[in-house]
Every structure is written in C-alpha cells, then in structure tokens.
Amino acid sequence: MADRVRSLTDVLLSVESISLSFGGVKALTDISFDIKKGEIRAIIGPNGAGKSSLLNCINGFYHPQEGAITYKGQRRSRMRPHEAAEQGIARTFQNIALFRGMSTLDNIMTGRNLAMRTGLFWQALRLGPAEREEIDHRKAVERIIDFLEIQHIRKVPVGQLPYGLQKRVELGRALAAEPELLLLDEPMAGMNLEEKEDMCRFVLDVNDEFGTTICLIEHDMGVVMDISDRLVVLDYGKKIGDGPPEAVKHDKAVIDAYLGVSH
Amino acid sequence: MGFFLEVLIGGLLAGVLYSLVALGFVLIFKASGVFNFAQGAMVLTAALALVRALDVFEQWHWPFAVALLSAFVFAAVIMAIIAWAAERLVLRKLVNQEGIILFMATIGVTFFLEGLSQSLFGADVYPLNVGLPKDPVFLLESLFDGGILVNELDIWAAVIAGLLVAGLALFFQRTRIGRALRAVADDHAAAQSVGIPLNQIWFIVWLVAGLVALVAGTVWGSKLGVQFSLSLLALKALPVLILGGFTSVPGAIIGGLIIGAGEKLAEVFLGPSMGGGIEIWFAYVLALLFLLVRPQGLFGERIIERV
Amino acid sequence: MIYREAGQYKASYQADQAIFPIAQDRLAMLALLVIAFLVVPFVASEYVYRAVLIPTVILSLAAIGLNVLMGYCGQVSLGSGAFMGIGAYAAYNLAIRLPFLNPFVCILLSGFVAAAVGIVFGIPSLRIKGFYLACATLAAQFFGDWAFLRVRWITNDTPSGSVNAPPLQLFGWDLSSPTANYLVALCFTVVLALGVKNIVRGHIGRQWMAIRDMDIAAEIIGVRPMYAKLSAFAVSSFLIGVAGAMWAFLYLGSWEPAAFDIGRSFTLMFMVIIGGLGSILGSALGAIFIVLLPIFLNQALPPLGAAVGWQISTATVSHFESMIFGALIVFFLVVEPRGLARLWSIGKEKLRLWPFPH
Numbered sequence: 013m014a015d016r017v018r019s020l021t022d023v024l025l026s027v028e029s030i031s032l033s034f035g036g037v038k039a040l041t042d043i044s045f046d047i048k049k050g051e052i053r054a055i056i057g058p059n060g061a062g063k064s065s066l067l068n069c070i071n072g073f074y075h076p077q078e079g080a081i082t083y084k085g086q087r088r089s090r091m092r093p094h095e096a097a098e099q100g101i102a103r104t105f106q107n108i109a110l111f112r113g114m115s116t117l118d119n120i121m122t123g124r125n126l127a128m129r130t131g132l133f134w135q136a137l138r139l140g141p142a143e144r145e146e147i148d149h150r151k152a153v154e155r156i157i158d159f160l161e162i163q164h165i166r167k168v169p170v171g172q173l174p175y176g177l178q179k180r181v182e183l184g185r186a187l188a189a190e191p192e193l194l195l196l197d198e199p200m201a202g203m204n205l206e207e208k209e210d211m212c213r214f215v216l217d218v219n220d221e222f223g224t225t226i227c228l229i230e231h232d233m234g235v236v237m238d239i240s241d242r243l244v245v246l247d248y249g250k251k252i253g254d255g256p257p258e259a260v261k262h263d264k265a266v267i268d269a270y271l272g273v274s275h
Numbered sequence: 276m277g278f279f280l281e282v283l284i285g286g287l288l289a290g291v292l293y294s295l296v297a298l299g300f301v302l303i304f305k306a307s308g309v310f311n312f313a314q315g316a317m318v319l320t321a322a323l324a325l326v327r328a329l330d331v332f333e334q335w336h337w338p339f340a341v342a343l344l345s346a347f348v349f350a351a352v353i354m355a356i357i358a359w360a361a362e363r364l365v366l367r368k369l370v371n372q373e374g375i376i377l378f379m380a381t382i383g384v385t386f387f388l389e390g391l392s393q394s395l396f397g398a399d400v401y402p403l404n405v406g407l408p409k410d411p412v413f414l415l416e417s418l419f420d421g422g423i424l425v426n427e428l429d430i431w432a433a434v435i436a437g438l439l440v441a442g443l444a445l446f447f448q449r450t451r452i453g454r455a456l457r458a459v460a461d462d463h464a465a466a467q468s469v470g471i472p473l474n475q476i477w478f479i480v481w482l483v484a485g486l487v488a489l490v491a492g493t494v495w496g497s498k499l500g501v502q503f504s505l506s507l508l509a510l511k512a513l514p515v516l517i518l519g520g521f522t523s524v525p526g527a528i529i530g531g532l533i534i535g536a537g538e539k540l541a542e543v544f545l546g547p548s549m550g551g552g553i554e555i556w557f558a559y560v561l562a563l564l565f566l567l568v569r570p571q572g573l574f575g576e577r578i579i580e581r582v
Numbered sequence: 583m584i585y586r587e588a589g590q591y592k593a594s595y596q597a598d599q600a601i602f603p604i605a606q607d608r609l610a611m612l613a614l615l616v617i618a619f620l621v622v623p624f625v626a627s628e629y630v631y632r633a634v635l636i637p638t639v640i641l642s643l644a645a646i647g648l649n650v651l652m653g654y655c656g657q658v659s660l661g662s663g664a665f666m667g668i669g670a671y672a673a674y675n676l677a678i679r680l681p682f683l684n685p686f687v688c689i690l691l692s693g694f695v696a697a698a699v700g701i702v703f704g705i706p707s708l709r710i711k712g713f714y715l716a717c718a719t720l721a722a723q724f725f726g727d728w729a730f731l732r733v734r735w736i737t738n739d740t741p742s743g744s745v746n747a748p749p750l751q752l753f754g755w756d757l758s759s760p761t762a763n764y765l766v767a768l769c770f771t772v773v774l775a776l777g778v779k780n781i782v783r784g785h786i787g788r789q790w791m792a793i794r795d796m797d798i799a800a801e802i803i804g805v806r807p808m809y810a811k812l813s814a815f816a817v818s819s820f821l822i823g824v825a826g827a828m829w830a831f832l833y834l835g836s837w838e839p840a841a842f843d844i845g846r847s848f849t850l851m852f853m854v855i856i857g858g859l860g861s862i863l864g865s866a867l868g869a870i871f872i873v874l875l876p877i878f879l880n881q882a883l884p885p886l887g888a889a890v891g892w893q894i895s896t897a898t899v900s901h902f903e904s905m906i907f908g909a910l911i912v913f914f915l916v917v918e919p920r921g922l923a924r925l926w927s928i929g930k931e932k933l934r935l936w937p938f939p940h
Contacts, residue, residue, distance in 0.1 A: 071802060073798070073802060093798075093801045093802040094801050094802075094804050094805065094806055094807075097802060097803055097804030098804055102803070103802065105799070109796050109798070109799035109802075110796075110799075111791060111792050111795035111796060111799070111800075112795055112796075113791055113794065113795050113860065114788070114795070118788055118791075121785070121788060122785075122788045122789070122792050122800075122803060122805070123803060124785075125785055125788065125789060125792075125803065125804055125805055126804040130784075130785075132781065132786060132813060132816075132817065135780060135784040135785070135786055136777035136780050136781050137777070137780065138780035138784065142780075142784060143596065145785075146595075146599065146784060146785070147594075147595045147596060147599075149785075150595045150599070151595070154595075185803065186803075189803065189804065
C-alpha cells in the first residue's frame with residue numbers, strides 16, 4: 013500500500029506532560045504529543061509500555077496525577093468517561109467490552125444512546141415521537157451494519173459470536189456514536205491475515221469518508237507502517253519516538269526497545 | 276454513667292455473638308468468594324441437631340458429659356453431611372458463575388435447610404443447656420453503685436469467641452490446609468495449577484464454617500433457646516461484615532462489636548424519641564452510611580477495576 | 583410446523599421491532615387476553631379468584647417491577663416487600679385524607695409515591711454494587727417494617743395496628759366483588775406491563791442492560807449511570823408500589839405491616855429468579871408458579887403421605903414448601919439460569935420444527 017501523504021494542520025487533541033501512577037507503579041511519565049484533526053495516529057511499543065493506560069487517560073477512565081489534556085481547544089486535567097463520550101470520543105477495548113446479554117443490533121444501538129432523547133413517558137407509550145426516533149436511529153445503525161458487513165449476525169447475542177466478529181461489532185458500536193475521535197485498542201489482535209485486511213479497510217474508510225480522527229494501538233508493524241500518518245512510541249511509560257513511520261522506523265532508540273537491548 | 280456502661284457492655288457482648296455468626300461467612304467468602312447466605316440456616320440446623328440429640332441421649336439416661344459429647348459429635352456429623360452436599364450439588368455446578376448467582380443459590384440452600392431441619396428435628400422452641408452458666412452477675416460493685424449488671428453467659432460467649440478466633444488465625448497462618456485455603460481464595464485457577472484440589476478445599480471450608488455455626492448455635496441457643504429465629508441471624512451478620520470487610524477475621528469481631536454496641540446504645544438512648552423498636556433497622560442504616568464512605572469496610576481489600 | 587414464520591416478511595423497521603413480530607404469537611396473545619377478560623369472569627368461582635387469579639395477576643406486576651431492577655438493570659434488591667408496603671400505605675393515606683379521590687386513582691398515585699422513595703433508596707446504588715447493595719435494600723426493608731408499625735401518622739393512629747381499605751366503587755358502580763377485583767387488577771397489570779415492555783425495548787431499556795452487563799463500558803459510551811440506575815429504581819418502585827396498593831385494596835381488604843415483610847421480598851425474588859431474569863413473560867410465569875405450588879402441595883402431599891401411612895400436618899407441608907422452593911432455586915440456577923422464560927422459548931424453538939426432528 014502506498015505511503016499516505018497528507019497535510020493536516022489543526023490539532024484535535026494534545027496531551028501535555030501526563031504522568032500516571034498506581035500506588036508505586038509509574039505507568040506513564042511525562043508524556044506529551046498531539047493528534048491532528050483527520051489523521052491516523054498509532055501508538056506502539058512493547059507490552060507493558062503504558063499504551064492502554066494512555067488511551068484510558070484520554071477518555072477519562074484514568075485520571076493522571078500530573079499534566080493536562082486539551083481536546084477541541086478545552087484544557088482539562090481530568091475528564092469523566094461520559095463527558096468524553098458526549099464530546100465525541102469513542103473507543104474500543106483490548107479485551108472486548110460488549111454487552112453480552114444483548115444482540116449485535118442492540119449493542120450498536122447503545123452506541124446511539126447519546127442522541128436518543130425521548131423520556132420515560134413517551135417510551136412507555138411507544139407511539140409517535142418514541143417510535144420515530146427508534147426508527148431513525150435504526151436506519152443509521154443499519155448503515156453501519158452494511159458498512160461492516162455484519163448483516164447476517166444482527167440478531168445473534170454477541171456472547172455467541174467468534175472473537176473476530178465481536179471486534180467488528182465493537183467497532184460498529186464506537187462508530188454509531190459518530191465520533192470525532194476514535195480510539196482503537198488493538199483492533200486487530202487475534203485476527204488472521206484476511207480479517208486484518210478487512211479491518212484495515214474499515215479503518216481507512218472511516219477516516220476517508222467521515223473524516224474521523226483515529227488513534228490506535230497496534231502491534232502488527234506492517235499494519236501500523238501502512239495505514240498511520242504518524243506514530244508515538246512508548247517504552248516503560250516514557251515516550252521514545254514521535255513522527256512519521258519512515259522516521260520512526262530508523263530511530264535507534266525504537267529499534268533498541270523492540271530488540272530488547274538492555275537500557 | 277454506670278447505666279451507660281451497662282448498656283455498652285451488654286451491647287459489646289451481644290456484638291460478640293453476632294461476630295460468631297459472621298466468622299462463618301468470612302471463612303467461606305475468604306476461601307471460595309461465595310457469600311453464604313445460608314450461614315444462618317446452618318446455625319439453626321446445627322443447634323437443632325445438637326439440642327434434639329442431647330434431649331434424646333438424656334432421655335436414655337446417659338451421663339451428662341457423655342450425652343453432651345455425643346450430641347456434639349452428632350451435630351458435627353450433620354454439618355459435615357451438609358458441607359459435602361453443598362460442595363457436590365451446588366458449588367461444583369456453579370463454579371464459574373458470577374458472585375450474584377452463587378449468592379442467590381445460597382438463598383435457595385437457606386430455604387432448603389430451614390425446611391429440612393425443621394421437618395427432621397422439629398419446629399418448637401427448645402431450651403438448651405450445655406453447662407454454660409446463665410446467671411446475671413454484678414461487676415465492679417466498688418466503682419459503681421450497685422455494680423454493672425452483666426450476664427455470665429455473655430462473658431463465656433466472649434471467651435469462646437476469642438478462643439475460636441485465635442484457633443482460626445493459627446489454622447490459616449500455620450497449617451498446610453490454611454495456606455491452601457488462602458491460595459484458593461486468591462485465584463482458583465492458579466491454585467488448581469499447583470495441585471490444590473479445589474473440591475476438597477471447599478468441602479473443608481464449608482465443614483469448618485459448619486463447625487463455627489455449631490459453636491455459634493450452641494451459644495445463641497443457650498441464650499435464647501433453639502428456635503427458627505436463629506436463622507434470621509444471617510441477616511444481622513450482613514452489617515457486621517460490611518463494617519469489618521468480607522475477608523477479615525478480626526474485622527468480623529470488630530464489626531460485630533461496633534454493631535452490637537451501636538444497636539443497643541441507639542435503642543436505649545435514641546429509641547424512645549423515635550417511638551422505640553429502632554433496633555431492627557439501626558444496624559443496616561449504620562452499615563449503609565458506612566458503605567457510602569468506605570465501600571470496602573474497615574479491614575477489607577480495595578478492588579481496582581481494570582478495563 | 584404450526585409455528586413456522588416462513589412467509590412472514592417484515593417490510594419496515596417498525597414491523598421488525600414490534601413486540602410480537604411473529605403472527606402466531608400475536609394470535610396467541612390476543613386469544614389469551616380474550617380468555618382472561620371475557621371468558622374467565624363467567625367460569626371462575628370465588629375460591630379460584632381469591633386463591634389463584636387475583637394473587638397471580640397482582641404478584642405478576644410486582645414481579646415485573648422487581649425484574650426491571652434485578653433482571654434488566656442488574657441491581658440486587660431484598661427490599662421489594664417494603665416497597666409494596668409503601669404503595670399500600672400511600673394509597674390508604676390518600677384515600678383516607680383526600681376522600682374525594684376515587685380509590686383507583688389512589689392506587690395509581692401510590693405508585694408515584696413509591697417511585698419517589700425508590701429513587702431515594704436507589705442513590706446508594708451509585709456507589710455500591712452486588713451484595714453490598716443487597717444490604718442497603720435490606721435497610722429499606724427493615725426501616726419500612728418499623729415505620730409501618732411505629733410511625734403512627736402512616737396508619738392514621740389505628741389502635742390495633744391494622745388498617746382497612748376503602749370500599750371500591752367507580753362512578754357509583756360497586757366494584758368490590760371478586761370478579762370486579764380481578765378485572766381491575768388485570769387492567770392495571772396489562773396496561774402497565776405493556777408500558778414496561780415498550781420502555782425495555784427502547785433506549786432506556788438498553789441503557790439498563792448496558793449497566794447490567796458492563797457498567798464501566800456503559801459509562802464510556804456515554805450512558806449516565808446515575809440516570810440509568812435511578813430511572814430503573816423509579817420504574818421498578820412504581821410498579822411494585824402499584825402492585826402493593828392493589829394487594830392491599832383488591833386482595834387483602836385489611837392488613838397489618840407483616841403483610842409486607844421480608845418473606846414477601848423473598849417470594850418476589852423467587853418469582854423473578856425462577857421465572858427468568860430479564861424477561862417480562864418470565865415474571866408472569868414465575869408468579870403463576872409460586873402461587874400455584876403451595877396450593878398444589880397442600881392438596882397433593884397429605885394424600886400422598888396417607889398412602890404410605892404418614893400423617894402430614896400443615897406445618898410439615900410448609901416445611902416441604904421451603905425445601906422445594908430452595909431446591910428449585912438451586913436447580914434453576916444450575917440448569918437454566920434464565921428460568922422458565924428460557925425453557926418457554928426453547929419449547930417454542932422445538933415447536934417450529936415439530937413434528938420434524940430437525
């Protein structure tokens with residue numbers, strides 16, 4: 013796949029000097045980088061480097077002890093998860109956090125939750141406004157189901173789906189919220205080549221068609237080098253690389269970290 | 276002042292009795308992560324088995340010491356059978372389910388045991404006499420006018436509870452089985468992978484909890500007579516556990532003391548202005564307020580959730 | 583074969599999302615309603631009304647209410663008995679102190695009172711989960727027990743401790759006969775159950791289920807835990823309160839606080855577990871089961887015992903009842919945690935193929 017060359021200027025999210033620790037364990041130390049609007053930013057690094065913790069800070073699940081995050085111009089030192097969702101940040105999880113008791117369709121419909129406004133009384137009646145709202149959102153969700161090619165498992169409870177399909181449903185749920193910033197935590201873990209190619213195609217399409225900014229954590233170097241505009245490299249909670257794939261690929265510190273040379 | 280001390284001490288001692296029941300909960304929760312709602316029913320069953328066997332043996336004119344010992348053995352055997360059945364029929368089948376499912380299963384066990392023990396052993400009130408003195412005693416007569424009224428039985432209960440806690444602490448810390456129990460409580464799969472037999476461990480835990488229930492039933496039964504309401508003690512143990520933490524043996528004692536004292540003091544000093552009878556809910560509201568401030572109790576472990 | 587849905591195409595999302603998308607289900611439900619409303623009143627005896635029909639209908643509504651909280655939203659509650667009591671005493675107070683209000687209006691309004699109290703007692707659920715929450719609901723139960731007995735304002739200072747429901751009438755028609763009681767209870771239950779079913783399949787229901795399945799992920803996709811949990815408590819308490827008021831006015835007639843004690847809470851919980859957590863139909867099935875079982879045991883056990891020479895007293899029957907309930911709870915949790923409702927849908931699956939094996 014050809015290298016992506018784009019000029020992007022606006023900063024959507026910037027992370028300033030974030031430090032996070034749990035008890036005595038320092039998960040992140042003085043991390044700073046930015047994500048430009050419309051780009052695909054990858055976070056890479058060996059296991060335990062703090063990548064998931066970084067994502068968790070961005071969407072408000074963990075609160076860093078130091079530093080601040082500026083999103084869409086607003087500077088915050090701590091954010092609540094549902095605030096992040098309301099501001100247009102959506103994410104998927106490393107260990108799949110789908111609602112196992114519900115079907116694929118219902119799971120993706122929960123992604124539309126923020127846009128659904130009718131109150132208890134109208135819901136109980138289910139005539140007029142409630143029914144119309146439900147149908148409108150069903151249409152939006154069906155577009156996503158078409159996009160992700162999961163029509164055949166619409167009504168299947170997600171607990172019964174194979175791992176690769178569950179990952180796709182989780183992506184669908186994140187997309188349903190029509191986010192401005194999409195955080196993907198190892199979206200291709202455990203997939204074979206064909207599934208990975210499908211997932212790459214979805215990620216690129218989302219970025220192209222909707223202009224969604226994407227920040228993803230990924231271990232597959234081929235995928236990362238191909239689809240991302242810029243990279244951030246973490247090791248032991250510290251940033252050791254930041255830039256376009258070509259530059260980072262040749263950076264000595266990054267190569268050392270991956271080859272395990274003691275440092 | 277003397278009156279306040281009397282109520283306080285009475286409350287503390289009542290609290291010790293609650294702790295005895297709570298100890299059984301802690302044991303099972305520590306070793307299997309199951310909140311055993313049936314602990315109260317186990318106290319009832321143990322006490323019923325004991326008192327009826329004792330009655331029968333005394334009717335057969337056995338010497339008191341022999342009758343008592345045999346009755347204890349009989350009750351212990353009954354608790355062993357219950358432990359075996361609980362492990363085999365309930366725990367083994369529900370091993371991978373969430374805590375709430377296991378909790379509801381123990382509610383089922385509660386009802387089953389209540390029905391079984393009452394149909395086997397009878398449903399009346401049976402006075403129990405195992406040789407523990409029940410007389411009221413006046414302490415510290417030199418300090419306070421007339422002395423502080425304390426029931427000798429309550430003092431004996433405190434001593435027994437103390438011995439029990441010391442014994443359990445030794446058991447957990449020093450013996451091989453105790454160590455295995457702590458391993459199982461931490462991580463089932465890991466414990467199995469080092470060769471610890473899960474099923475045997477659970478049987479042992481429920482057996483020990485059953486014996487603790489027997490001790491609790493003996494003391495409570497001596498105090499109140501053996502009757503159905505013993506089973507409702509399980510409900511009172513919940514606030515005790517919330518205060519003390521679900522996994523802590525010393526926590527169960529301290530939680531019991533706080534609840535017992537708090538309840539009695541509230542009833543005597545707050546109760547009259549509220550119409551009386553606040554004992555039935557005070558412990559729970561106290562626990563609730565505590566939960567809002569410190570969800571893991573005084574001695575429990577803080578759980579950090581990962582996504 | 584009878585149950586095949588072949589040939590039933592859904593041409594709109596509305597049709598696909600209907601409560602009963604399959605035509606056979608719609609017909610069956612219609613038939614059931616016709617029988618319940620039009621046939622039963624002509625064939626049922628007073629005993630059947632008072633022993634089976636009225637309790638089943640009212641307790642179904644209470645079980646649906648508890649299922650909303652436990653089955654759909656995953657919040658444990660051991661205090662449902664007290665909430666039935668709140669509904670009952672609220673309706674009583676409204677009827678006594680505002681005599682111009684029709685008793686049926688009082689029943690409906692009592693639901694709102696119960697909902698308000700439910701929201702207050704639901705606030706702890708924002709910080710506590712699982713069996714800690716069970717303890718908080720026990721606090722509600724015991725506090726309720728005490729308040730109904732000791733707070734004299736609630737019982738209007740009755741010396742005996744028991745209170746009586748007002749006579750039931752609507753626009754001058756006397757509605758105190760068992761048939762009328764049954765029909766009124768049925769109306770309330772069917773209408774409210776329909777409303778709940780609609781809520782549960784809409785976005786609020788999905789929020790509840792998201793909280794139940796994984797509350798952390800739910801918060802991250804934007805579900806506000808406070809709104810979701812408190813709305814579950816509110817709707818649940820509303821239903822249980824209305825059921826409690828109906829229980830008092832339409833079934834008991836006169837009652838004491840003990841009618842709403844912790845035994846009642848356990849009974850409702852058994853209905854929900856055995857019937858199936860997270861299923862409206864299951865709540866009704868559970869209620870039917872729990873109401874019928876003691877009757878069945880009372881009729882069947884003594885003759886069985888006599889056949890083997892064993893004199894079985896009513897006390898023994900109630901012990902057996904406990905044992906059977908307990909054993910059934912464990913059985914259902916082990917074999918089919920989703921209860922009778924799941925067994926029902928498995929049965930329907932088999933019906934689609936019948937008489938073919940596969």
